[in-house]
Amino acid sequence: MSLIAITDVRKSFGSNEVLKGIDIDIARGEVIAIIGKSGSGKSTLLRCINGLETIDSGSISVEGAQLLTEARALRELRLKVGMIFQQFNLFPHLTAGRNVMLSQMVVKKTPKDEAAEIARNMLQRVGLGEKFDAYPDQLSGGQQQRVAIARALAMQPIALLCDEITSALDPELVAEVLAVVKELAAEGMTLVMVTHEMRFARDVCSRVVFMHQGRVHEIGPPEDVFTNPRTPELQQFLGMSQAA
Amino acid sequence: MQYQWNFDWLANYMPVFVNGVAITIELILVGAVLGVCLGIVCAWVRALGPVWLKPFVAAYVELIRNTPFLIQLFFIFFGLPSLGMKLTALQAANIAMVVNLGAYSCEIIRAGIQATPRGQFEAGASLAMTPLQTFRHVVLVPALQRIWPALASQIVIVMLGSSVVSQIAVEDLTFASNFVQSRNFRAFETYLVATLTYLALAIALRKVLDGVGWVIFPRRKV
Numbered sequence: 001m002s003l004i005a006i007t008d009v010r011k012s013f014g015s016n017e018v019l020k021g022i023d024i025d026i027a028r029g030e031v032i033a034i035i036g037k038s039g040s041g042k043s044t045l046l047r048c049i050n051g052l053e054t055i056d057s058g059s060i061s062v063e064g065a066q067l068l069t070e071a072r073a074l075r076e077l078r079l080k081v082g083m084i085f086q087q088f089n090l091f092p093h094l095t096a097g098r099n100v101m102l103s104q105m106v107v108k109k110t111p112k113d114e115a116a117e118i119a120r121n122m123l124q125r126v127g128l129g130e131k132f133d134a135y136p137d138q139l140s141g142g143q144q145q146r147v148a149i150a151r152a153l154a155m156q157p158i159a160l161l162c163d164e165i166t167s168a169l170d171p172e173l174v175a176e177v178l179a180v181v182k183e184l185a186a187e188g189m190t191l192v193m194v195t196h197e198m199r200f201a202r203d204v205c206s207r208v209v210f211m212h213q214g215r216v217h218e219i220g221p222p223e224d225v226f227t228n229p230r231t232p233e234l235q236q237f238l239g240m241s242q243a244a
Numbered sequence: 245m246q247y248q249w250n251f252d253w254l255a256n257y258m259p260v261f262v263n264g265v266a267i268t269i270e271l272i273l274v275g276a277v278l279g280v281c282l283g284i285v286c287a288w289v290r291a292l293g294p295v296w297l298k299p300f301v302a303a304y305v306e307l308i309r310n311t312p313f314l315i316q317l318f319f320i321f322f323g324l325p326s327l328g329m330k331l332t333a334l335q336a337a338n339i340a341m342v343v344n345l346g347a348y349s350c351e352i353i354r355a356g357i358q359a360t361p362r363g364q365f366e367a368g369a370s371l372a373m374t375p376l377q378t379f380r381h382v383v384l385v386p387a388l389q390r391i392w393p394a395l396a397s398q399i400v401i402v403m404l405g406s407s408v409v410s411q412i413a414v415e416d417l418t419f420a421s422n423f424v425q426s427r428n429f430r431a432f433e434t435y436l437v438a439t440l441t442y443l444a445l446a447i448a449l450r451k452v453l454d455g456v457g458w459v460i461f462p463r464r465k466v
């Protein structure tokens with residue numbers, strides 16, 4: 001059984017249909033890269049999986065449970081599926097450690113000491129054991145993004161959604177974040193990443209989804225998608241991104 | 245023409261002034277703490293709250309911001325008892341100040357909330373927090389930090405405005421000054437003392453509010 005089943009999902013903003021019937025089944029432990037041009041609906045798809053956007057039709061299920069719009073059900077889902085954003089979205093008034101502790105204490109009612117312990121472990125895991133007491137504005141972009149990953153991991157999700165998590169970073173900081181993601185992938189975490197890092201997608205991902213104009217245009221293992229693109233759109237896209 | 249300064253009376257009337265200062269401090273303490281709490285709740289309603297509540301809060305805010313404080317005070321002190329609410333002058337003054345600051349701080353705090361980047365709400369939601377938990381733990385402190393200087397100014401304005409409570413015989417600093425002046429007939433010196441005392445109070449209040457900001461906002465940037 002697939003961990004995340006996306007079936008004929010449609011989503012419009014006003015008259016602009018952004019997702020035009022998306023079907024993807026994601027198995028446990030898979031690492032999926034979503035690639036495609038700007039405006040092709042990649043972010044919208046991720047946001048729908050996490051319930052940040054509601055879908056107009058179709059269905060999304062996680063571990064067999066339908067994604068519902070009812071608030072409580074949605075929060076249950078978000079305990080299982082974490083999200084990491086392009087802009088990190090750390091809480092600026094809290095230290096790195098507190099950022100990681102907050103949702104554990106507020107949502108899971110984890111006692112403070114235990115939450116701090118977990119936060120330490122998670123920060124260690126992303127290589128920031130030393131930064132427990134640092135505030136976000138004292139950290140580099142790469143470090144902030146790793147704190148954001150630690151924060152998501154602290155909720156013990158079964159899958160992580162990553163939306164261009166290295167796009168806001170200076171080039172020299174990209175590698176440290178990708179290294180953390182690679183590690184997670186190796187540990188068997190299910191990952192769905194929108195990314196422009198084609199090398200990374202090729203090396204780490206089990207499947208690549210090419211989105212074009214709100215549809216899954218091509219999907220397959222990276223070898224196929226990158227070396228034998230079947231459609232002119234993907235050929236053109238890959239040509240573009242190689243040139244870039 | 246030479247004015248003859250005379251402060252001989254000051255020692256005798258010192259206790260009256262001290263009592264007046266104490267009442268003024270009490271008024272602003274209660275007014276600021278409860279008024280800002282009320283302002284936070286109202287700001288939450290206006291920025292993020294349930295739609296059916298919004299018109300009520302909007303009406304309250306507009307009513308208070310478009311009527312004189314003195315009339316609000318008279319309404320509470322003289323008006324409410326006819327509805328069966330018996331209030332002492334001090335209670336009425338406390339309520340009037342809370343209600344007044346509540347409305348003004350609501351608008352200030354709302355601006356702070358509305359300047360919150362959308363990503364902060366989404367980060368809270370994606371961590372399975374409820375909207376209220378996100379507001380309380382994620383949004384509120386940076387929002388207050390953004391508008392803290394404006395809020396502090398408003399609190400000082402309300403403290404100075406509290407002088408009108410002497411009109412319902414609350415024995416605040418202004419009441420004390422009027423009382424002393426009516427006994428010593430040294431209007432110039434008496435109101436000079438009152439002026440300098442208000443000035444000192446206002447400066448001290450600003451320092452206190454800066455200090456509070458220092459404690460609750462550990463980071464300079466938001």
Ligand SMILES: Nc1ncnc2c1ncn2[C@@H]1O[C@H](COP(=O)(O)OP(=O)(O)OP(=O)(O)O)[C@@H](O)[C@H]1O
Binds near residue numbers: 040042043
């Ligand atoms: N909240 C919204 N309201 C209205 N339109 C939106 C909204 N979010 C996205 N869109 C539109 O949906 C389309 C797809 O946007 P989306 O962000 O999913 O694209 P993307 O593939 O992630 O692009 P990028 O690579 O630039 O991030 C765009 O045309 C965008 O303008």
Ligand SMILES: [Mg+2]
Binds near residue numbers: 042043044
């Ligand atoms: Mg996007």
